Amino acid sequence: MRLLNIGYRKLFGAVGVGIAAALAAPLSASHLYASDQIVPEKGAAPIVSEDKPPASTADSLFAAPDIEPKIAQINEEVHGLPDHEWAGTYYCGDGLGWNVSLHIAPKAGFAYARSGCLGMYDHNFGSVTVSSTGLHITCQLPNRGIGRERIPDDFIPVRWGQRHYLVGADQMLAFCNSINSGWEPAPSSTRGGRSFLFLMREGDPKTVTGQPQVPAAYQPYLLAHPVQAKILSREPGKVVNNRLITLAVIDAGSADGILPGMEFRRKFDPFGPVATVTTTQAHSAEVQIVQFPSQASPPEIGAELSTKSFR
Numbered sequence: 001m002r003l004l005n006i007g008y009r010k011l012f013g014a015v016g017v018g019i020a021a022a023l024a025a026p027l028s029a030s031h032l033y034a035s036d037q038i039v040p041e042k043g044a045a046p047i048v049s050e051d052k053p054p055a056s057t058a059d060s061l062f063a064a065p066d067i068e069p070k071i072a073q074i075n076e077e078v079h080g081l082p083d084h085e086w087a088g089t090y091y092c093g094d095g096l097g098w099n100v101s102l103h104i105a106p107k108a109g110f111a112y113a114r115s116g117c118l119g120m121y122d123h124n125f126g127s128v129t130v131s132s133t134g135l136h137i138t139c140q141l142p143n144r145g146i147g148r149e150r151i152p153d154d155f156i157p158v159r160w161g162q163r164h165y166l167v168g169a170d171q172m173l174a175f176c177n178s179i180n181s182g183w184e185p186a187p188s189s190t191r192g193g194r195s196f197l198f199l200m201r202e203g204d205p206k207t208v209t210g211q212p213q214v215p216a217a218y219q220p221y222l223l224a225h226p227v228q229a230k231i232l233s234r235e236p237g238k239v240v241n242n243r244l245i246t247l248a249v250i251d252a253g254s255a256d257g258i259l260p261g262m263e264f265r266r267k268f269d270p271f272g273p274v275a276t277v278t279t280t281q282a283h284s285a286e287v288q289i290v291q292f293p294s295q296a297s298p299p300e301i302g303a304e305l306s307t308k309s310f311r
Contacts, residue, residue: 066141067111070103070125077105086135086157090166090199102166102199104128110137112151124151133215134169148197155199160185160212164201171198176214176221177263180307181270220259226308227256229264231301232284239293246289246298250305254280265309266299273298275305 078087087106093099097116104110106128113123126140134156143151152168158175159165163185167175175198178184185208186195193206211222229252237246252258264275264287273291280286289298299305 067113067123067125070109070111074103074105074108074111077108078103081105085159086164086166088164088201088203090201092195092197092199094196095194098196100199104135104166106130114145114149122149135166156215158212158214161205161208161210163204163208163212165195165212166199166201172214172218173221173261176218177261179212180221180223180226181263181265182308183270220257221262223257223307226306227252227258227264228267229285229305231299231303231305234298234301237289237298242293244291244293244295244298248275248287248289248299250275250285250287251283253283253285255282258285262307264305264307267304267306267309270309272296272309275299 075089078084078089081087084106087104090102090104091100099115101113102110103112109125109127111123111125114121122145124139124141124143126138129136129138131154134154136154137151139151143153145151148171152170154169155166156169156172157164158167165175175184178197184195184198186193186200194200214222229250232249232251234246234248237244239245250264258277258280260277260279262277264277266272273289273295275287275289278286278288291298
């Protein structure tokens, strides 16, 4: 018990304020919203020589003995590649319970780390090859994660003004939906300009204008304006694998720019159930609403939905 108490004192002494902020913030199955202002202290700032690249926030957050030499090698190469199209240090997360970093360079390869409140959860390193569609990484350690905890095998560099993202090839549709909903670009007023779900290069500007340069196949998924819709009909929900799934029809369709895979939520409810478009007609679309059974009831007939639900 004494050891347990000491452990708790150390944990809450370092990040107690951040944990309190996280508990006060609303949570959902798909998003965690918290401040990233709390950074674990590592003592006095190191002395950096002029010929060495400065340490980034990600370096201090994700120290792992297996990858530290790799990170140093990558940082050295990046230091000699100013304004490179994709090399650098990337981060996504909330600065507390969900933190992912990726150091990457053409020759030195990559080093990846994922950590949270309890420390390091996963790390990996390996090589990088460039293809016509993006970047392919080859891991030296088993790629053990599942879902968003897995390192994508392929990344697509995405430029948004002066910002640089590395988006997993299988995450591009989610990236577009996040832009439509208002989660991206991450505002400096809430998450310090960092993205929660998508790797963004550290040191890039906090604000952007216009639309990101996504591959041509995904450009139709970026809406010029939010699309509003109402639920016309709804079937009774069914619980499948501990998820409540409800099928519904909305009064917006392909004539409004809606495509299968796009997402709607209740207006001004970014943490509410997600209605994903499955099929479209000219002026209507079928959606599948997925949520935990313990969440509020699915939107009723006549409920107003929007592709933009945040801010």
